[in-house]
Amino acid sequence: MSPESLPTGFTPASGEESPGLYLHIPFCKSRCAYCSFNSYACQSPPAAYLTALASQIRHWADQQWCRERTFATLFIGGGTPTIYGGNELAELVGLCLASFNFTEDAEITVEANPNTVTMPMLTSLRRTGVNRLSLGVQAFSDRLLGALGRSHTKGEACAAIKAARKGGFTNINLDLMYGLPGQRATDWRESLDQALAFGPEHLACYELTIEEETPFARLVEKGALTLPGEEEVLAMAALTHDLLAQAGLPRYEISNYAASGNQCRHNLNYWRNGSYLGLGAGAVSCLSGFRFSTVEEPEAFAALVQKGELPLSEGECLSLAARFRESVVMGLRMIEGISLARLQRRFGLTPAGYYGKMLEELQEQGLIVLASDSLRLTEAGLPVANQVLSRLV
Amino acid sequence: MENIRNFSIIAHIDHGKSTLADRFIQLCGMVTDRQFHDQLLDSMDIERERGITIKSQAICLPYRAKNGKDYILNLVDTPGHVDFSYEVSRALASCEGALLLVDAAQGIEAQTLANLYLAMENNLEVIPVINKIDLPSADPEGVALQIEEDLGLDADHIQFCSAKTGKGVDTVLEAVVNLLPPPTGDPEKPLEALIFDAFYDPFRGTIISCRLFEGRIKAGDTILFMSNNAAYRVEEVGFFRLTREPQKELSAGQVGYIIAGIKTITDTRPGDTITLKDRPCAKPLPGFQEIKQVVFSSIYPVSTDDYETLATAIEKLTLNDASLSFQKDSSTALGFGFRCGFLGLLHLEVVQERLEREFDLSLILTVPSVNYKIFLKDGTMKEVDNPAYYPDPTTIERIEEPFIKATILIPERYMGVVMTLCMERRGENTHHHYPMPGRIEFTCEVPLAEIIYDFYDRLKSVTQGYGSFDYDLLDYRESDLVKLDILVNGERVDALSQLVHRNNARARGLHACEKLKEEIPRQMFKIAIQAAVGGNIIGRETISALRKDVLAKCYGGDISRKRKLLEKQKAGKKRMKTVGNVEIPQSAFLAVLKSDQ
Ligand SMILES: Nc1nc2c(ncn2[C@@H]2O[C@H](COP(=O)(O)OP(=O)(O)OP(=O)(O)O)[C@@H](O)[C@H]2O)c(=O)[nH]1
Ligand code: SF4
Ligand SMILES: [Mg+2]
Numbered sequence: 001m002s003p004e005s006l007p008t009g010f011t012p013a014s015g016e017e018s019p020g021l022y023l024h025i026p027f028c029k030s031r032c033a034y035c036s037f038n039s040y041a042c043q044s045p046p047a048a049y050l051t052a053l054a055s056q057i058r059h060w061a062d063q064q065w066c067r068e069r070t071f072a073t074l075f076i077g078g079g080t081p082t083i084y085g086g087n088e089l090a091e092l093v094g095l096c097l098a099s100f101n102f103t104e105d106a107e108i109t110v111e112a113n114p115n116t117v118t119m120p121m122l123t124s125l126r127r128t129g130v131n132r133l134s135l136g137v138q139a140f141s142d143r144l145l146g147a148l149g150r151s152h153t154k155g156e157a158c159a160a161i162k163a164a165r166k167g168g169f170t171n172i173n174l175d176l177m178y179g180l181p182g183q184r185a186t187d188w189r190e191s192l193d194q195a196l197a198f199g200p201e202h203l204a205c206y207e208l209t210i211e212e213e214t215p216f217a218r219l220v221e222k223g224a225l226t227l228p229g230e231e232e233v234l235a236m237a238a239l240t241h242d243l244l245a246q247a248g249l250p251r252y253e254i255s256n257y258a259a260s261g262n263q264c265r266h267n268l269n270y271w272r273n274g275s276y277l278g279l280g281a282g283a284v285s286c287l288s289g290f291r292f293s294t295v296e297e298p299e300a301f302a303a304l305v306q307k308g309e310l311p312l313s314e315g316e317c318l319s320l321a322a323r324f325r326e327s328v329v330m331g332l333r334m335i336e337g338i339s340l341a342r343l344q345r346r347f348g349l350t351p352a353g354y355y356g357k358m359l360e361e362l363q364e365q366g367l368i369v370l371a372s373d374s375l376r377l378t379e380a381g382l383p384v385a386n387q388v389l390s391r392l393v
Numbered sequence: 394m395e396n397i398r399n400f401s402i403i404a405h406i407d408h409g410k411s412t413l414a415d416r417f418i419q420l421c422g423m424v425t426d427r428q429f430h431d432q433l434l435d436s437m438d439i440e441r442e443r444g445i446t447i448k449s450q451a452i453c454l455p456y457r458a459k460n461g462k463d464y465i466l467n468l469v470d471t472p473g474h475v476d477f478s479y480e481v482s483r484a485l486a487s488c489e490g491a492l493l494l495v496d497a498a499q500g501i502e503a504q505t506l507a508n509l510y511l512a513m514e515n516n517l518e519v520i521p522v523i524n525k526i527d528l529p530s531a532d533p534e535g536v537a538l539q540i541e542e543d544l545g546l547d548a549d550h551i552q553f554c555s556a557k558t559g560k561g562v563d564t565v566l567e568a569v570v571n572l573l574p575p576p577t578g579d580p581e582k583p584l585e586a587l588i589f590d591a592f593y594d595p596f597r598g599t600i601i602s603c604r605l606f607e608g609r610i611k612a613g614d615t616i617l618f619m620s621n622n623a624a625y626r627v628e629e630v631g632f633f634r635l636t637r638e639p640q641k642e643l644s645a646g647q648v649g650y651i652i653a654g655i656k657t658i659t660d661t662r663p664g665d666t667i668t669l670k671d672r673p674c675a676k677p678l679p680g681f682q683e684i685k686q687v688v689f690s691s692i693y694p695v696s697t698d699d700y701e702t703l704a705t706a707i708e709k710l711t712l713n714d715a716s717l718s719f720q721k722d723s724s725t726a727l728g729f730g731f732r733c734g735f736l737g738l739l740h741l742e743v744v745q746e747r748l749e750r751e752f753d754l755s756l757i758l759t760v761p762s763v764n765y766k767i768f769l770k771d772g773t774m775k776e777v778d779n780p781a782y783y784p785d786p787t788t789i790e791r792i793e794e795p796f797i798k799a800t801i802l803i804p805e806r807y808m809g810v811v812m813t814l815c816m817e818r819r820g821e822n823t824h825h826h827y828p829m830p831g832r833i834e835f836t837c838e839v840p841l842a843e844i845i846y847d848f849y850d851r852l853k854s855v856t857q858g859y860g861s862f863d864y865d866l867l868d869y870r871e872s873d874l875v876k877l878d879i880l881v882n883g884e885r886v887d888a889l890s891q892l893v894h895r896n897n898a899r900a901r902g903l904h905a906c907e908k909l910k911e912e913i914p915r916q917m918f919k920i921a922i923q924a925a926v927g928g929n930i931i932g933r934e935t936i937s938a939l940r941k942d943v944l945a946k947c948y949g950g951d952i953s954r955k956r957k958l959l960e961k962q963k964a965g966k967k968r969m970k971t972v973g974n975v976e977i978p979q980s981a982f983l984a985v986l987k988s989d990q
Binding site for chain 1: 940943946947952953962963
């Protein structure tokens with residue numbers, strides 16, 4: 001499509017929906033061997049970081065862009081947010097709720113690692129309004145947990161889930177991983193069964209990705225890490241879809257499964273390429289098409305905030321067409337695909353008009369389906385999504 | 394003119410020419426420390442990345458000698474690799490003298506000899522310089538003896554230095570002033586200027602590097618190219634310092650540049666003589682020897698829309714690289730392109746990289762080939778340097794292929810491995826002798842096609858870097874050759890065909906299939922790669938279908954990063970050529986010819 005034929009009259013805020021708020025806690029008790037998140041190992045996390053974060057919350061809540069909007073979700077992620085105490089976290093949540101406008105039914109999630117949650121913490125979080133808990137379980141096997149360098153055990157994971165239920169959480173997500181060194185399809189099945197036994201509302205099942213500059217990447221380079229073969233991993237993936245669908249947790253995104261009504265709204269907003277404000281070290285914000293990131297180093301972050309400076313590192317502002325393509329690429333991660341009406345509202349563009357012949361080719365290859373109201377990947381397209389997305393990006 | 398010295402620095406590869414040039418430039422106060430970086434004259438990206446000189450580079454240095462007099466030194470740093478020896482010979486044509494560098498630890502190597510002969514052919518005064526005397530393994534006295542006894546150069550004139558530490562460099566400069574002759578020539582005679590290099594500047598047109606042998610030239614003069622009588626009005630003349638420095642005039646004995654608004658690229662030919670239109674000289678200067686390209690490959694744009702851009706890019710590049718030849722070509726798999734001749738495989742790679750970088754193109758080069766003489770049963774002979782034009786085998790009487798004489802210089806202990814390597818490459822008539830204690834000069838007659846097939850890399854690897862190599866074309870000899878075809882999903886890819894010796898066909902076929910399997914990424918369907926001679930399949934590999942290619946996670950924090958990954962994947966696809974329904978990466982075409990080291 002030539003630039004002349006791009007629609008006019010659309011602003012980056014056209015067709016925008018309620019934004020989400022994200023807070024990043026960049027600390028963990030120890031670093032897992034596969035992890036490439038912005039996180040630093042420490043036993044007791046610095047109070048100065050929370051002070052800086054609180055000051056950022058107050059600063060941003062006062063900006064016009066935020067004041068004009070009503071947030072639909074709050075997500076405290078990491079790292080390991082629960083490395084801080086229950087009171088500190090509750091205060092943080094309370095501050096957010098008091099400072100920003102939130103919808104009545106806002107989804108409020110806290111991420112936690114099993115060996116950092118306590119009963120009092122859970123109750124206090126629940127009491128401040130946290131209504132969703134996301135637990136980093138990863139595997140129900142001490143052997144596999146050890147291999148991943150996780151700091152908790154299977155026993156601690158089970159106890160944490162039970163405690164969360166007891167503490168009143170009715171919307172729980174468990175993170176699980178497959179394709180792990182030394183893991184067989186039967187091990188994975190066991191993990192899934194164990195997870196399902198707790199009746200979670202949501203499961204995130206990630207295939208292990210070897211990220212650059214992690215201990216795992218170095219082991220792979222040395223040939224010291226044996227990962228299951230492609231066949232085995234594909235079998236694990238197939239098993240996941242089947243088993244979870246039967247259990248009433250159908251797949252709704254490449255790696256996410258949920259009972260009806262329990263899809264993670266905070267993440268859906270990312271896949272719809274909506275607006276969000278991210279606060280804390282390394283967090284990324286996207287305010288009506290303007291995307292910027294925060295310095296990654298927690299100390300640098302705190303120092304800048306203390307000096308009264310904006311702790312930002314990089315920014316980008318994409319053209320209408322680029323944002324459209326990015327939205328298509330992100331949206332196709334969802335099983336239901338991307339809503340054509342939404343694309344039209346936001347960009348005035350249709351995939352068929354914009355991509356033309358390329359889209360037809362992908363349809364002929366059986367990788368995508370263009371329905372009257374959506375564009376989505378097919379069963380065959382999902383496992384090779386990058387082949388499609390790299391054409392549409 | 395008494396105070397001008399025109400000289401080149403010549404040597405085997407890596408003996409330190411560019412580093413010595415750095416020290417000269419610093420000693421003459423041409424750069425501030427802040428401007429300086431190593432191998433200052435290696436200005437192309439590709440030179441800096443590979444750490445070798447590819448283009449000769451001239452620079453004009455002011456120098457106050459110990460005798461108190463001021464001199465103008467025109468220095469040319471030259472490349473050392475065999476593939477670029479044409480650069481050396483052109484540089485030498487602009488000089489009266491040469492510094493022959495020899496690495497104090499390596500001693501005399503193949504290109505030391507080859508470049509010395511070139512200097513002698515040009516009647517240059519040669520000063521031997523032993524470099525890298527700072528190395529713990531340096532043996533300056535031993536190398537001095539080699540220079541005196543084996544090269545027959547005057548021992549009294551040998552200079553010792555370390556271009557790295559700077560030790561002795563000042564005395565080398567003194568030797569340049571004291572031992573090399575000044576240029577001769579008469580500024581009052583009609584202009585005779587030799588074009589030894591040129592490049593195209595989009596704003597100013599062709600910029601010519603030349604050496605004035607007689608006469609003078611200034612802005613406003615009308616010049617005449619003697620080979621084609623094209624005439625232009627001179628806009629600017631000057632010297633190459635670190636940048637171009639305009640001068641009032643250039644006169645006999647000097648080296649400099651001419652800008653004359655020349656937009657017709659083909660008017661300028663290195664080797665041509667420039668004179669003045671209203672007062673021409675009697676006859677052109679001798680010029681340069683005709684170059685014989687030995688390796689041929691076709692260049693195609695990955696995107697067929699880029700054909701026109703490629704056409705002008707090649708024209709412009711030949712200005713700056715006179716050793717490249719080209720003519721139109723076409724391929725069923727790849728569309729329209731150019732058949733190009735190169736001086737070797739490294740030259741070929743450099744041309745590809747320069748075209749891609751300097752003209753922002755994405756290119757495919759077909760499997761390199763030498764030039765064959767095919768005698769047909771009807772009594773005619775056909776020269777074929779492109780396997781695509783290989784005639785129907787039933788019409789062929791016999792085929793001849795070019796042979797070279799390879800001269801390999803090695804320490805004695807590598808004799809065995811080098812001998813084996815030459816035998817593997819169908820070498821015949823091997824000889825060896827001991828030009829100096831502990832070193833062997835090994836000669837052998839080998840088909841040129843075997844040399845372009847990664848010979849140099851293999852030699853370097855089996856001799857742990859100690860082997861050096863030079864060659865001369867000998868003659869054409871009869872050979873039992875067959876055409877090896879590659880089929881991708883049943884479709885013959887003409888750009889991957891090669892002519893090979895019948896006895897090697899199977900091994901080469903298997904190797905090609907293996908390499909392609911490594912190079913071609915998995916796609917949505919299974920891909921069969923077959924090697925065939927005539928109708929017989931002699932090798933096969935299968936690339937299984939891609940079944941998994943997906944990012945497990947993508948959340949708000951990494952949307953940009955993940956998008957960039959996808960964009961990279963997209964860009965990678967742009968560099969692939971679709972043959973049938975299979976996407977073949979650009980790298981696959983050359984990889985077929987490379988070995989595994
Ligand atoms: N120790 C030591 N190393 C040196 C000396 N001179 C050059 N080198 C090193 O030798 C290597 C090659 O030097 P260059 O100056 O690029 O050699 P060259 O002769 O210009 O090489 P080509 O242009 O590729 O033929 C570099 O790593 C230099 O740092 C020296 O006097 N002593
Ligand atoms: S707990 Fe999560 S964030 Fe922390 S190191 Fe492990 S994987 Fe990374
Ligand atoms: Mg050099």
